[in-house]
Amino acid sequence: MHRYKNISAPVIKRLPRYYRFLGELHDKGVIRISSRELSVKMGLTASQIRQDLNCFGGFGQQGYGYPVESLYNEIAHILGLDHTYSAILIGAGNLGKAVAMHMSFEKRGFRLIGIFDNDSKKIGTEIRGIMVSDLDSLEHFCSQNKTDAAIFCVPKNAVHDIADRLYRAGVKNYWNFSHYDLSVHYDDIIVENVHLNDSLMILCYKISDANDFPDNTSA
C-alpha cells in the first residue's frame, strides 16, 4: 500500500528543499553535484544528504556524485508531482482567494477544480477562472466530480462541520490553513497543516528569546 518503507517525517520535510535547490542548479546549467558541494550550499551535512536520498534509491555514482537533472526528476517522482490530484477550495475570503491565485497547483501535483463559500456576495464571482459555488452544493459537486483533496481556508468554527461533510463524501485529504486540528478527530485522513498563526508566534518567540534580557522577563 505504501511506496516506500518507514520514511521518517524529517526526511519527507527535507525533500521539497532538495527539489528546490536541484531545480536552481539545473537552471544554472549544473550537470553534476557531490553530496559535499550540495551540503555546503544547503547548510546540511553531506552524510545526511546521502542518507536521505538512499531512502529512495541509489541515485549517485561513486567517484562522480549525483546527476542534477535526473535527481531532480527522481525527487519530483518521489514527491508524486507527476500526479494530478483534483482539489477544491473551501472559503473564498482573503486567504482562500490568495491561495487560489498564488499557487502553481499544476507544478505541485494538483488541479483546482472548485471553490466554495457560504457568503452570497461571493457565490457566483470568479477566481482564477473558477466560479465560486454555494457551500450547500458541496455534496452534489463531489458526487459529480472526482475530488481528491480539499483546501480549508475557513474560520476555525466552520471547519469541523465541513470536514464531516467532506469525509462522508469520501474526500479525506486536506490542506488545512485553519486554526483547527483536524487530525485529532479522524484517523484515516491525510492532513498537511499551514498554521500561519503558529508560525508568527514562533517568530515572536525567536525574536524575544534573542533580545530579552533575563532581568526584563519578570516585568
Added chain:
Amino acid sequence: MHRYKNISAPVIKRLPRYYRFLGELHDKGVIRISSRELSVKMGLTASQIRQDLNCFGGFGQQGYGYPVESLYNEIAHILGLDHTYSAILIGAGNLGKAVAMHMSFEKRGFRLIGIFDNDSKKIGTEIRGIMVSDLDSLEHFCSQNKTDAAIFCVPKNAVHDIADRLYRAGVKNYWNFSHYDLSVHYDDIIVENVHLNDSLMILCYKISDANDFPDNTSA
C-alpha cells in the same frame, strides 16, 4: 542574552499548539487540567507535555494538575506575545494582501506599520488602513520608524536584493513567505519560513505514498 537555555526546536514548535488548546479549554470554562487529560486531547504523551512545560518552569501542582488560565498566560509570556514588535510587509500582491488582511498581528506580538511594493498601480492604495509605499522609500522609512521585522511576500528573485537592503537598514528578523532560503546567506538573522509550495508538495507526497501501489511507480 537568551531567556531560556537550550530549548530545542521541537519544543518551541509545540508551544503555539499548547497555547491554542489551553485557550480553547479556558474559553470552555475549564479551570484545571492534568497532563494526562491534555495528552489525550492533543494526541501527545503526558510525559512529553510535562517535559516540555518544565523547560520553562514548574507550572503545575502535584496531585492537582495545571491551572488552565495561568498556564495559558505563562505560555503567552514564553512566546513573547506580550511584546509589540513593529513589522513591515514587503509585497502587496495576492499573498501579501491576504496576510495583511487575515492575520491578527496584535494577538501574536506584532503591529503592522508599513507596506511596500514596487508596482506603481499598488503604490498609494490602502490595505487595512495602511498606505502602500514605494519600495524605493524603504530605507527612509526604516530610518524614521523603529522596524523590528519584515514580512516577505515577493517573488523569489526579488528577495535577495531586498533582504540586503533591510539587513543594512538594521532589520534582521524575517517572516519569509518567499520560495527562497534567506538563512543560507546571513547568520545573525532570525527567519521563520512559510513555504507554501513545500507544504503542498508534502501533501502530494503523503497522498501518493498512501495510494500508489508499488507496481504503478515505475510507469
Added chain:
DNA sequence: TAGATTGTTAATCGATTAACAATC
C-alpha cells in the same frame, strides 16, 4: 590506474517515553 565519492554500517547525539520519588 589513482582519486573521488558514493552507499551503507557503526557510533554518537538528541528527543521521547517510562518510571518513580516528591509533594500537594
Added chain:
DNA sequence: TAGATTGTTAATCGATTAACAATC
C-alpha cells in the same frame, strides 16, 4: 491522611553524523 499528579531522573528510541569499504 490517602490519592493523584507533578517534576525529574533513567531508559529507550530514533535521527544525525562519522567512518570506510565498495566502486565508478
